[in-house]
Amino acid sequence: MPVARELAIDFRNSEDAQQTGNLYLTTYDKNDRIKRAVGALVVCWLLGGILVFPIIPILHIFLAAILLITGPVLFAIRIKQEDIKHRAQGTCPTCKKNITLELDNSDPLPQWTHCPECHLSVQLVALAQQEV
Numbered sequence: 001m002p003v004a005r006e007l008a009i010d011f012r013n014s015e016d017a018q019q020t021g022n023l024y025l026t027t028y029d030k031n032d033r034i035k036r037a038v039g040a041l042v043v044c045w046l047l048g049g050i051l052v053f054p055i056i057p058i059l060h061i062f063l064a065a066i067l068l069i070t071g072p073v074l075f076a077i078r079i080k081q082e083d084i085k086h087r088a089q090g091t092c093p094t095c096k097k098n099i100t101l102e103l104d105n106s107d108p109l110p111q112w113t114h115c116p117e118c119h120l121s122v123q124l125v126a127l128a129q130q131e132v
């Protein structure tokens, strides 16, 4: 069962100033990862299998091949994906404004991003785990 969690993190800038914040994420156990991976594979291969037949004359050549290849790729990504980072909220260490950052799931923490208010670099560093 997916578990919504909140992780305490530090927001740091390049001059080592830091503020605290929270990272909101969803964690998947092994069974959930298998279900998500198989679901993605089945959907891609089902759509790819349907599009092998020339329902849409030109697109079926490209879409069938893309979907049949995308299925195993999504399976491999989702089977390894233990959590999905949704957003980070906290105070920017440079401009001291409260900010919310949408995060890229492919980058692990510590992660550099930009403050939406002052556009300067902010590093997100994990501290400790807390259940919500």
Ligand SMILES: [Zn+2]
Pocket: 092, 093, 094, 095, 096, 097, 115, 116, 117, 118, 119, 120
């Ligand atoms: Zn800022």
